[in-house]
Amino acid sequence: MHVQFFTSWVKAYAKQALLNNERRLVVLSGSESWALSLLGSIDVVSETLQSNVNGHSTCLIYGDSATFPANVQKKRYRDKLGSESDVMIFVDSPFTIDAFAALSGTLKAGGLLFIVIPEINKASKKSLFFNRFYALIQAMPRHTIITESQAKLSSPSISIVEQEHKKVQGSYPLGCITAEQYQAVQAIVKVVTGHRKRPLVLTADRGRGKSSALAISCAQLLQANEESVFQIVITAPDLQALTVFFRQLSNSLPNAEQRGNTFTYGKASVEFIAIDQLLKQPIKVNLLLVDEAAAIPVYLLEQLLSHYHRMVFSSTVHGYEGAGRGFTIKFQQSLARLCPQWSSLHINQPIRWRKNDPLEQLVFDSCLLNAELPVLPAQLQINSDDSANEKADFIASTVFKVISAAELVTDEGLLQQVFAVLVTAHYQTKPSDLQLLLDNPQVQLACLYSKSNGQVAVIAVALLMNEGKSYGVDKADVRAIKSSQRRLRNHFLPQSLLSHCGFEQAFDYNYLRIMRIAVHPQIQQRGIGLHFLAQIQQLATEQGADFVGSSFGVNAELLSFWFKAGFTMVRIGFTKDKASGEHSALVIKGKNKNTEQRQQQFKDNFYRSFDYLLLEEYKTLSSKLVHLLLTHNTKESLTKLSAADIESVYAYAQGERLYSSCAFSLYQWLKHDLLTHHKHTPTDVIQHSLVLIARLIQKHDSDTVCQLYGLTGKKMLNQHIKEYIALQLAAYQAAN
Numbered sequence: 001m002h003v004q005f006f007t008s009w010v011k012a013y014a015k016q017a018l019l020n021n022e023r024r025l026v027v028l029s030g031s032e033s034w035a036l037s038l039l040g041s042i043d044v045v046s047e048t049l050q051s052n053v054n055g056h057s058t059c060l061i062y063g064d065s066a067t068f069p070a071n072v073q074k075k076r077y078r079d080k081l082g083s084e085s086d087v088m089i090f091v092d093s094p095f096t097i098d099a100f101a102a103l104s105g106t107l108k109a110g111g112l113l114f115i116v117i118p119e120i121n122k123a124s125k126k127s128l129f130f131n132r133f134y135a136l137i138q139a140m141p142r143h144t145i146i147t148e149s150q151a152k153l154s155s156p157s158i159s160i161v162e163q164e165h166k167k168v169q170g171s172y173p174l175g176c177i178t179a180e181q182y183q184a185v186q187a188i189v190k191v192v193t194g195h196r197k198r199p200l201v202l203t204a205d206r207g208r209g210k211s212s213a214l215a216i217s218c219a220q221l222l223q224a225n226e227e228s229v230f231q232i233v234i235t236a237p238d239l240q241a242l243t244v245f246f247r248q249l250s251n252s253l254p255n256a257e258q259r260g261n262t263f264t265y266g267k268a269s270v271e272f273i274a275i276d277q278l279l280k281q282p283i284k285v286n287l288l289l290v291d292e293a294a295a296i297p298v299y300l301l302e303q304l305l306s307h308y309h310r311m312v313f314s315s316t317v318h319g320y321e322g323a324g325r326g327f328t329i330k331f332q333q334s335l336a337r338l339c340p341q342w343s344s345l346h347i348n349q350p351i352r353w354r355k356n357d358p359l360e361q362l363v364f365d366s367c368l369l370n371a372e373l374p375v376l377p378a379q380l381q382i383n384s385d386d387s388a389n390e391k392a393d394f395i396a397s398t399v400f401k402v403i404s405a406a407e408l409v410t411d412e413g414l415l416q417q418v419f420a421v422l423v424t425a426h427y428q429t430k431p432s433d434l435q436l437l438l439d440n441p442q443v444q445l446a447c448l449y450s451k452s453n454g455q456v457a458v459i460a461v462a463l464l465m466n467e468g469k470s471y472g473v474d475k476a477d478v479r480a481i482k483s484s485q486r487r488l489r490n491h492f493l494p495q496s497l498l499s500h501c502g503f504e505q506a507f508d509y510n511y512l513r514i515m516r517i518a519v520h521p522q523i524q525q526r527g528i529g530l531h532f533l534a535q536i537q538q539l540a541t542e543q544g545a546d547f548v549g550s551s552f553g554v555n556a557e558l559l560s561f562w563f564k565a566g567f568t569m570v571r572i573g574f575t576k577d578k579a580s581g582e583h584s585a586l587v588i589k590g591k592n593k594n595t596e597q598r599q600q601q602f603k604d605n606f607y608r609s610f611d612y613l614l615l616e617e618y619k620t621l622s623s624k625l626v627h628l629l630l631t632h633n634t635k636e637s638l639t640k641l642s643a644a645d646i647e648s649v650y651a652y653a654q655g656e657r658l659y660s661s662c663a664f665s666l667y668q669w670l671k672h673d674l675l676t677h678h679k680h681t682p683t684d685v686i687q688h689s690l691v692l693i694a695r696l697i698q699k700h701d702s703d704t705v706c707q708l709y710g711l712t713g714k715k716m717l718n719q720h721i722k723e724y725i726a727l728q729l730a731a732y733q734a735a736n
Helices: 005-017 032-039 042-050 096-106 120-126 128-139 181-194 210-224 238-250 276-280 298-307 324-338 358-367 388-396 405-409 413-424 431-439 475-482 494-499 529-542 554-563 593-614 623-630 644-655 659-674 682-698 704-709 714-735
Strands: 024-029 059-063 085-091 107-118 144-147 202-206 230-235 257-259 263-264 268-272 287-290 311-316 343-347 399-403 445-454 455-468 510-519 547-553 568-576 584-588
Touching: 005 024, 005 032, 005 107, 024 032, 024 059, 024 120, 024 128, 024 358, 024 399, 032 085, 032 107, 042 059, 042 085, 085 096, 096 107, 096 358, 096 431, 096 584, 120 128, 128 144, 128 358, 144 529, 181 202, 181 210, 181 287, 181 311, 181 343, 202 210, 210 230, 210 238, 210 263, 210 268, 210 287, 210 311, 230 276, 238 263, 238 268, 257 324, 257 388, 276 298, 287 298, 298 311, 298 324, 358 431, 399 529, 399 704, 405 413, 405 431, 405 445, 413 431, 413 455, 413 510, 431 445, 431 455, 455 494, 455 529, 475 494, 494 510, 494 547, 494 568, 494 584, 510 529, 529 547, 529 554, 547 593, 547 623, 554 623, 568 593, 584 593, 584 659, 623 659, 623 682, 644 659, 644 714, 682 714, 704 714
Parallel strands: 024 107, 024 144, 059 085, 085 107, 202 311, 202 343, 230 268, 230 287, 287 311, 510 547
Antiparallel strands: 257 263, 263 268, 399 445, 445 455, 455 510, 547 584, 568 584
């Protein structure tokens, strides 16, 4: 294809996209040198390649190609969220669908996204995911696939799409473009003028004018408070994510003075401050805005809430992608606990491109970002007031089935239903998880179906990974892992057991790892999950797995589920997950006599070091989680209580001796106490015991424990400990 022909075609193609206020995709199937000869004719691409612009070009290049040097860091593509681009080029091997989905949202209306791939037909034959991906591209007439052998292109016809609204400034007050955007501006201003401790959560898919709404609100507040000292601070994961915000602020307040990252209007100001600085040195502000909040660890957002009392959390929540669900699920649970009167607002209508934009539609469909959780018919549900027999009958009537990837891609409805349920289990589901499901030969999908009156529905889904000795690992791989020279994909369990737990024979066994397990939200807390997990364990036995295991962000509620199913804690990671703020846990269960013994060894090793690690690596674990872990220890592993220990405990409880004189004996006694009838311990007694765990076992200082549990001081804390001991000692005497 002649370059001049491509140049005229692509100009007309981009013009048509701009007239329709939409973005489009072009796949270039051929060599990189051929693709360069075509794309180099586009001015912004040529300028970017020649000047090697890094960071501020409106042409984004992603990938690992020497022909097209990338200006987006491979693992930092999320830093670009909140910015805008005119052209985007993907030359990536293998193709990173997560980056594609995320970066597509930065492309402006009239923009083109180019994917360069050597041979599209070969790529789609090797991958069910890409076969589906390219089939969707071909089914959408506004996207184009060009091959190197192609002689010419049909001239793009100019067809104008009727739009629900025209993109005209001033359609609504304050220069807002949609009613929803104006409503968002009013809600942000109300955070300042209304009651304290009522944060606003503003969410939207990309291109909905969320960042502009923040800027318009700031302009209004600065104008209203220009004669008084009034400070607004905005923070984000990266300053570059605020490109749109600062541009809109300049447009809305052209007379403001800008110096660096600070806008000043009279005595009022808006300033960018990094989140670590806001936490390290809290300052007095009238309003704190947190943009792209989903990309900030939840535990940091919680810390902000404790320091600042007028806040807006704004974030892109693009379907299920990335940390978006972590923000939606995890953080909003925290808000409900810490600020019960928080409010939320979601912007639906796009601004930066038209409704049903072709590129957005492709991303939604190909990555199942629009997969909606099906509502279960009444006859397929278990009700909380059903009898135990009715619940048992319902569970017994369910059907367990392993579904192949080939079955899924031929049934789009089933694929969407399965993935929608799967997404509910995990706050960090990514488009690449769909790719993993369809393309990885070590992955299996297990489903639980419910049937009633001819109606069938998927009520539980699990994503499983086969790992270990039978799945392509040799002695050289094991040596490389042991010497920290490499890490294998698809072998998380044996690799962790070898590297972190010193289990030298880890790769002598086969494992079934449960990557995700989800029950439809309408029928959770009814025993379905444990039944489903039992079915998965049976599958593991039939397939010759020696161990079943899983890894997840640990909290007391989730770990309790795994303990009920007979799994053992093997390891807790030393660092917190950035999105959830939780430590990762590894649990395991042996499937034969030999591996059951190994399971017990793992358990013994975990508890042998647990107390020691609590003082440093695990010092931020919740007392509730520590309680759960300690109640699943075994008495055999505890130091036997001496007569002197028991005497010290009684003496302290009766006020005869000081706390510090008895602390060690109290510590030893409490660990034994937690293993006594813990399954039948009332909730109020458990809650009472958390204070003792925090003080005696976790070694938190008195002030910290008092603050955590609402105690007025050391005297009340000591009285609390004495009351618990007296209560438990009385219970022992009554039982004996």
